[in-house]
Amino acid sequence: MKATGIIVEYNPFHNGHLHHLQMSRQKTESDVMIAVMSGNFLQRGEPALVDKWTRTKMALSAGVDLVIELPYAFATAQASDFAKGAIYLLDALKCEAFCFGSEEGSLDAFLNTYELLLTNKAEYNTQIATFMKKGISYPKALNEAYRAISKGADVSLVDLSKPNNILGYHYIEAAKTLKAHIQPETIQRIIANYHDPAKATETIASATGIRKVLFDENDLTAVQHFLPYTSSDALLQWKTSAQAFGSWEHFYPLLRFTILRHTKESLAKFAEVTEGMENAIWNAAITSVSFHSFMEKIKSKRFTWTRIQRMLTHIYTDFSWKQLQEIDLPTYIRPLGMTKKGQAYLQAIKKDLQLPLISRVAASKENIQLQLDLKATDLYYLGLQTPFGQRMIGSEFRTVPIRI
Numbered sequence: 001m002k003a004t005g006i007i008v009e010y011n012p013f014h015n016g017h018l019h020h021l022q023m024s025r026q027k028t029e030s031d032v033m034i035a036v037m038s039g040n041f042l043q044r045g046e047p048a049l050v051d052k053w054t055r056t057k058m059a060l061s062a063g064v065d066l067v068i069e070l071p072y073a074f075a076t077a078q079a080s081d082f083a084k085g086a087i088y089l090l091d092a093l094k095c096e097a098f099c100f101g102s103e104e105g106s107l108d109a110f111l112n113t114y115e116l117l118l119t120n121k122a123e124y125n126t127q128i129a130t131f132m133k134k135g136i137s138y139p140k141a142l143n144e145a146y147r148a149i150s151k152g153a154d155v156s157l158v159d160l161s162k163p164n165n166i167l168g169y170h171y172i173e174a175a176k177t178l179k180a181h182i183q184p185e186t187i188q189r190i191i192a193n194y195h196d197p198a199k200a201t202e203t204i205a206s207a208t209g210i211r212k213v214l215f216d217e218n219d220l221t222a223v224q225h226f227l228p229y230t231s232s233d234a235l236l237q238w239k240t241s242a243q244a245f246g247s248w249e250h251f252y253p254l255l256r257f258t259i260l261r262h263t264k265e266s267l268a269k270f271a272e273v274t275e276g277m278e279n280a281i282w283n284a285a286i287t288s289v290s291f292h293s294f295m296e297k298i299k300s301k302r303f304t305w306t307r308i309q310r311m312l313t314h315i316y317t318d319f320s321w322k323q324l325q326e327i328d329l330p331t332y333i334r335p336l337g338m339t340k341k342g343q344a345y346l347q348a349i350k351k352d353l354q355l356p357l358i359s360r361v362a363a364s365k366e367n368i369q370l371q372l373d374l375k376a377t378d379l380y381y382l383g384l385q386t387p388f389g390q391r392m393i394g395s396e397f398r399t400v401p402i403r404i
Contacts, residue, residue, distance in 0.1 A: 001345050004030035005090030005098040005182065007070075007083075007171065009038045011049050011211070013058035013231045016101075016189070016204045021063055023187045024099035032345045034066045034093055035059055036086045037336065038075035039373055040246070040380035041317065043082050045309025047246035047380055049211055050238045051392075053399065056337040060404050061230035066342030067402075068093065069334045072372045073327045076313050083170035084178070088329050091180035094349050098182050100171055103162040105188025110165075110172050112155040120149045137304050139166075164189060202226075215247065242388045248309070251383035252291040255316050259285040262315075271314040271324040272307065281311070316383075317376045323368075331369050334358045337402030362397050 006024055010017060025033055037059065039052045048055065056067045074085025090098050104110065117124055127145030132138065146160050158165045172184050190204060205213075205226045213222050220239065224232045244250055259267065259281060267278035280298045288294035299305060314320075333355050338346065350357065358364045361374060374396050381392040 001031040001341075001348065002029065003032040003034050003093065003095045003345060004028040004185075005034045005036060005093065005095035006064075007086040007090070007098065007100060007167075008035045008059070009042050009048070009207070010035075010055045010059055011042060011207050012227065012235060013055065013062055014205065014207060014210055014226050015228065016206070018062055018228055019190060019204070020099075020101045020187055024185070025063070027185055027187065028097045028099055030097070032065045032341055033063065034068065034090065034095055034342070034345075035064045036068050036070050036089050038070050039072060040377050041072060041076050041313050043075060043077070043079070044306045045076060045311070045313045046248055047251055047313075047383060049214075049245050049247070050235065050242070051246075051380065052336060052377075053402065054234050054238050056402055057404075058228075058231045058234050060337050060339055060402065061234070062228055064339075064342075066093075066338045066346060067336045069336050069373065071330050071332075071334075071369045072317070072319070072376045073324065073369060074330065076310055076319075078307075078310075079167055079170045080173065083167065083174040085330050087171055087174040087180055087182065088178055089333060089355075091175070091178065091182045092330075092333060092353065092355050094352065095182050097185055098171065098175075099185040099187060100164070100168045101189050102158075102164045102168040102186045103189055104158045104165050104168070105186060106156060107184060107186050109156040109158045110168055110184070110186065112153075113150075113158045113160070113169055114172050114176060116150060116153060116155075116157065117146070124149055135302060137302055137307070139304055139307075211247075214245065215249075242384055243386045244384045244389070246380065246384065248291045248312070250385070251316070252294065254383050254385070255291070255312060256285050256288070256294075258316050267315060269320050269322070270311065271319050271321050272311045273315070273321075275302070277303065277308070277311060281315070317372075317379055319372065323372070327369065330355070332356050332358045332364065332367055334361075334370070334373075335401045337404070339404055343403065359401055 004024055040048050042048055059067050068089055070086055074082055124145055127148050128141050131141035131144045143161050150157050158169060160166055168186060175182055175184060203225055210223050210226050220235055264279050264282040267273055267281060284294045284297035288297060298308060361370060364370055377396050378393045381389040
């Protein structure tokens with residue numbers, strides 16, 4: 001069976017994701033679609049709208065055959081490490097191809113961009129350092145440096161100011177660096193870009209836009225036309241059971257408590273907290289009664305909103321610089337769910353896997369990366385501050401992969 005991999009968050013699974021899934025299967029002529037999916041905290045440094053098990057059900061119901069969890073250390077990392085972890089797992093799962101959505105839509109442009117940056121690596125790094133000395137954020141410095149070295153290029157290149165293009169570039173970079181056998185493909189995003197607000201006249205919207213409508217209106221019917229009915233049903237079931245959607249605004253009381261139980265100095269030990277941000281974070285927590293007002297106090301030209309949120313995620317989950325520096329690549333494969341076809345594929349390759357396959361976490365207590373996932377999951381449920389969330393603490397030891 002030919003397997004194609006996709007890298008996802010599904011926060012939540014919407015019609016645009018369905019288009020990407022179907023087109024990826026068609027373009028690669030795949031028998032099995034494997035999704036590496038972030039757990040309960042995401043790459044933009046925020047808690048997921050609903051837990052990973054609910055998002056796994058959405059994925060399987062829509063046509064994904066096998067869902068594998070991307071460990072916390074990679075799911076909440078900067079783009080290059082996020083991509084490295086995901087591509088490594090898809091390659092370990094013997095996928096022949098991976099297919100990502102992009103604003104560009106042309107694979108040649110990505111390959112050209114990779115070669116340009118590889119050939120001009122020294123100049124690129126010098127340009128980045130020069131722009132960062134001007135006090136701008138790291139992502140903006142990357143983009144300015146890229147513009148500088150790509151002037152006059154006589155081949156098609158990717159616009160690296162667009163979020164999905166950035167991730168796509170890093171997926172290809174990871175595959176090349178890891179010398180992976182997996183081959184890249186891309187599908188062009190349609191109708192809605194990553195940050196676009198949801199439009200009532202369309203049936204496709206970004207996940208960001210969908211979440212904003214959901215939080216603003218607190219009404220699932222307002223977003224139903226952007227979702228497959230299976231996703232709508234899953235969100236309704238979650239809302240009925242959990243009584244809260246995951247967001248930093250909802251988690252803020254516990255985040256604030258976590259920050260203030262530390263000294264300013266001790267906050268600096270957490271991953272990604274740097275350049276005195278521990279002082280700004282602690283001072284803002286003293287005076288801010290909402291997450292939005294807290295972020296307004298600490299945002300800056302130097303750090304993007306996303307980078308700050310990742311700092312806060314690591315503070316909330318107790319993930320330190322030391323732990324981050326000790327992690328290089330994923331150390332296990334953990335299925336969250338599968339169809340019969342996905343199960344058959346996993347059985348067929350099981351003997352050739354180079355990483356341990358973990359279906360029951362109780363049997364793998366010594367795996368350090370897995371312990372991070374288990375802690376993050378418990379803290380996610382605690383952040384919901386509902387009876388459901390309280391009951392779900394410790395549930396990782398009781399939960400087995402979903403099969404449909």
